[in-house]
Amino acid sequence: MDTQNLTIHFILLIFIPFSFSSFIPVDNYLLNCGSNTNVTLFNRLFIGDDFTNKGSILISADQSISLTNQNPPPNLSTLYQTARVFTKMGSYRFLLKQNGTFFVRFHFSFFKAQGFDLKDANFSVLVGGKLILNSFNPKAGTNDEVIKEFVLKVESNLLEIVFIPVSDSGFGFVNGIEVFSAPEDFVVDYGARFVDPFGVREYKNLSYDVLETVHRINVGGVKLTPFNDTLWRTWIPDSDFLVFKEAAKAVVSTHTPDYQKGGATREIAPDSVYMTAQEMNRDNQSILASQFNITWNFQVASVGVRHLVRLHFCDIVSPSLNLLYFDVYINSYSAYKDVDLSSLTFHMLTSPVYVDFVVDSDDSGVIQISVGPSSLSSSMRINAILNGAEIMKVVSVMDLSSHVASRKKRLLEVLVGSIVGGIIVLLLVIAVFLVCRGRRKKKPKLRTVESVGWTPLRMFGGSSLSRMSEGTAYQSPGSYGHFGLKIAFADIQLATNNFDESLVIGSGGFGMVYKGVLRDNLKVAVKRGMPGSRQGLPEFQSEITILSNIRHRHLVSLVGFCEENSEMILVYEYVERGPLKDHLYGSEGLVQPLSWKKRLEICIGAARGLHYLHTGFTQGIIHRDIKSTNILLDENYIAKVADFGLSRSGPCIDETHVSTNVKGSFGYLDPEYFRRQQLTDKSDVYSFGVVLFEVLCVRPAVDPQLDREQVNLAEWALKWQKKGMLEHIIDPYLVGKIKESSLKKFSETAEKCLAEYGVDRPSMGDVLWNLEHSLQLQESDQEVNVTYANSIGDSEVNVTSSIVLRNPPSNIRLEGDYDNNYSDVSTTKVFSQLITREAR
Template sequence: MDIQNLIPFILLFFIPCSFCFTPIDNYLLNSGSHTNASLFNRVFVADSTFLSAEKSISLTNQNPPPNSPTLYHTARVFTNTATYRFSMKKNGIQLVRFHFFHFKTQGFDMKSSNFDVLVNNILVLTGLQSTSDDVLIKEFILKIESNLLEILFRPVGNSGFGYVNAVEVFNAPPDFVLDYGTRLVGPNGVEVYNKLSSQVLETIHRINVGGLKITPFNDTLWRTWIPDEDFLVFKDAAKAAVSTQTPNYQKGGSTPEIAPDNVYMTAQQMNRDNSILASRFNITWNFTVAPPGGGAPHLVRLHFCDIVSPVLNLLYFDVYINGYVAYKDLDLSSLTVHTLASPVYVDFVADSDDSGVIQINVGPSDLSSAMRMNAILNGAEIMKMVNVIDSSIVHRKKKLGVLVSSIVGGSVGLFIVIIVFLLAMKCRKKKPKLRTVESAGWTPLRMFGGSSLGRMLSETGSHGYSGLKIPFADIQSATNKFDRSLIIGSGGFGMVYKGVLKDNVKVAVKRGMPGSRQGLPEFQTEITILSKIRHRHLVSLVGFCEENSEMILVYEYVEKGPLKRHLYGSAAQPPLSWKQRLEICIGAARGLHYLHTGFAQGIIHRDIKSTNILLDENYVAKVADFGLSRSGPCMNETHVSTGVKGSFGYLDPEYYRRQQLTDKSDVYSFGVVLFEVLCGRPAVDPQLTREQVNLAEWALEWMNKGMLEHIVDPHLVGQIKDRSLKKFGETAEKCLAEYGVDRPTMGDVLWNLEYALQLQESGQQREPHTDSSTNEAVNVTNRVVLGSSSSNRRTERDYDNGCSDICGSQVFSQLMTNEGR
């Protein structure tokens, strides 16, 4: 950004806060100190008068970093449970902040701390271990109905201890969190969410979109807002907008306490100056909010202020969260008193996806004219819902009451139990025999109003589907009533348990969570897709359950789990050899090639990644998780128009820009997996430098340098023959071509990987054959049995290693069980 464009941004920081918010209750504690300390013109006082009599230690950093705030030179250390108590004059929504800055002194290294923090018996922080060298600030927003607010620090383990450098407790402004106007976004569309104020919210991200960092000095609630640059998926899609005029606050809209002026005076808008982009595209931000599989509901608060339109009613755009429509045809002027540059905010509740990410998109509405196509976003806040009541404390407080209630109500309770038992015996029915899907139909899901897919399966025979509806009781027995010790994975759909059916067949049981982000559509898609396919390199469906509003899928158990686990991470298994990795990639490619070509329209997986490629006991690859899959385009079509779904780091950029899905989107994702296999690192690693964060971009840079051998997994050094590495790298590179038309088919990818294996084992080149994806000659020894073009190539080997739709029972031999067939 040149200096001329930077001047408006600089001027923003000379704009004072619109007005100074003064909370009635405002406690600022300098923990572990006997004197006051100042930070951002706020005075933090000694904490001892607010601390209970429990044992604690005051520590002072003897060698504080130069120019560090005095507030972080001291700390309060808790070797036993201790409590801060605050007398509150005003009930309602409160803000609570904890400041953590570790140092080492007097035998305490705060990096080794381990402790829980509770606020009014609500567990807000658990097993906290501060390892960052920067100040860590944890902020919580919660509602209290009493005149006492208690903060409890509880060490974890015999050697654990807790600490804190500073504590803030103060009232939130009126209407800071409202119980109306919140939109619940998910697979069932947009619904009303009316219990926001009862939630405890932990701030995860607070973003000044299109602007610079805002410090607490320029925020009425002393918050920090960071720029959005590091969260933009495609930076070229966005263009910053800035206004030097103070926002036009209106009744019913936002206020300077909801977000400061500077947030509403900057924005990102569609960069229509970039000729590479299509006329219709979205701006996308990805925010990591939890570890993979750690999905949880979040409040997503989006801030808008139309600083880009010359007149009213020109700006219409759509908002998406995690691929779901969150707000269709948003007209900002209709949310304000018909005034330009009037700030508003909209609250959404959404779950993170299975990779722990919340994705936000804004893009043009169908109501937008071609000349006025635009979309904007000024700010974003993401807060995790963390309502967890600490059972141990609640139990102690209620113990006496429970005892008295038990004695007084004992006789009444016994009488009720007897009546219930007699009624149950009377209503007990003989257990029906198990029936297959074809004869049993589909048990309606009450919470979703029944399953049309289930009725289709029962009425039509499900296109030859021969699986079984497994009773919920049998699944409970197989998983020891969903014993948490049997959990082998988790995702946006729910937990995955290891189980054993009645005849000792091991299975993987995926149990959907009510209200999960994926939910019913993905449940139905999995059954529809898996009922069609039979292939050695695709995970097989044993059965399903849809009783009592449960959504459960039962698969063959794949012994060695996800490929990712064998490549990197703390749980990595013994390193795979290069030959093993090639064979795994070849197996996965065979499975995908079958998906793409084995049916009239083909099937597009849409979520290829290393966690969705499983390995059996012999390291045979099996592609899994078909919840996002779609049928491919019809014969006279080139693509399927659909909302963008997939996983960050693996997503086809052309699919993202155009929202046009083809099988080449799977090819792109598979290219990322190939580099993942070669380099032994994640597709996205935020802890690395900016140049290395995105694996695909980083690997292609080294390919262009002709130095791919410099980034291979250290475990593979000395194992890979040069010609095999060259062929493998070229194959991955072609998969990652910017445009789908330039990418090979999965059939071509398969041939090239087999060639790389041949070069590794023999070092000899194949006999000449024209390969549609490269100019290099390869040998074709298998007879083509379907189609003549490379895009439809299927060979006898496909049938030898897998099965057609009408093949025998070879693939399902391990599923010949009473429950599974």
């Protein structure tokens, strides 16, 4: 690079970082480990981790030690002068606001303190249950500071990072941790090219791979520090990787990249990467006579391991469009022929793009990248360029259970030995006690109520599955409801095997959910808030208040709760088959998709539960978080609405709405509620409408990986519904299996639920009626000769011939229905639908 270009480039580095606003992650956790003070690195604040609980972060490491380097070398960042050492398994837990792709970075530096030489550390690291570092020894790095960076998808609202020493006498450590959300489109599941000896084909589901950064190269430019990158990355020059330096010529542009929708962004790579490049050195007459490529060799530690190669391009060398054509080779295989940046960038010069390739490293442990002229190149314009390159290893993740099995085995051996010895001692003590007791006169002793144990709760209007100790059965209600619902923390520990991670069946914003068995063999789901945190207190109180006062077959029952030792634990009936979402999209153990009839029955069950919530009380209850994840299925596929942490009482009789802060799940959220912050039961109706289309089409409520017009399920489905062509987007499994009349009634119901204004949406009673009608149409041998009102929610039904419904709609309360788990609700609106003109 000549002196003039180098000077220009340094000037750009000074001004570019301040010219544009930085990316602001939704979640952004920066920890200064082993310290109680905050430090700054690259203008970013790392908070000290020397706490038990701090906001949304929890450290669980009873055997951890804080170390400080007493003799740090000059200019060593304060972040690297302290460390947290784990002599036993320990973890950090981060409560996330939003799921998606995340950056996770670990900072390591070596020093000696308090008998520890950090170069001797040997440990494994798990992130979100995935083993991403196995038997890791940081001293293998050549630098004094080692940074390990990972990019991975997080699908839980609780991210746990676990450090596990490899041996009982070993230890692990870390100086700093970064956990922050990446831009939404940073890793996409389509478009990557898999390159091997057999050719090029598409590589799918890239976002589900765990990626570890190996190389990040600013081709043709100088080193870029996190100051110059909106994602705080470091880019190094390419000169050390060039195979034949005379073949390349560095170029620099003074024009800011022209970012176009659908191309690269400043988060994919900073401006400085796209403003520099290496092009073919056509000034060297000795090599110009022959065709040649520019080639880089990148050493990778793993042989025969899959890697993501991300190449960055920006045409800063052409005077006009359609002059630059070149080929890309990886490991000597043709990876992309006849690259035309003009067509890739919507016919704009200096517009950045990137291309993802997936390759396997060969036996040499080298990934080779080459760019060279295309056969389409004009003889006067032979050239090829590259602006940047990133190489990331696709990590073969392992499960936590397999990694800690050996440790559990050793613990088991110690435990068994202790138990055997304890039993012998206990038998001797019992024998002595019995001898002494036999010499005394036995006195009758009354049995205390505390010894009676756990019995089903059948009072206070609670669930038939709720539990209580008879010793507390008649105490007055406490701050969270009746004391009768309280369960001792020790009983919950026993039920969950002390919160064994192998029993985790889910997680959410409140905390982890464990499968457990109470001591009377009742299966339960135990939802544990983050220990010591009171952040979820409103949700905790809300669930207890609501679920202790309702009973319905289609609502998950509260078994009890615990608030001992600063714990917030909710215990529910265990719903065997889990969330509806798993049955729609498939999960382990699920073989066959749900039939249309089964889907209708599930929707009907959920609608019954919601109808009861809305109408079974004076003010009613608004759920506020209806989605396929919160509809659970029992062993008979009976639907049960769950998760009432965000629920609110409905408006009073003289009110139309409840004014409240907007809460809910993106994609299911009522847009009118979002705009006006006025909550009504019609907000639940909107969310339920999204679920109906989700059940029919089997695709997420929001899928950012799709084209813009398809991202939002509600908008996309309504467009097809209004065209009268909804059958084109339904679940392929259902094609030919739904009667036209049933599909029409179902889709009309969903469409009405998604009306822009709540006043135009049907009540849940009307939705329930129409869903049951859709089921009747599906099951009938011929079309039922009934003319229903065209508008869902109209109060009139015109009967043109006599019919007999096999089952009365569930929202009509008959004598004795309460024993069959039907709710005691007002049925005025329901019966209004049965009024015929003749009856009037």
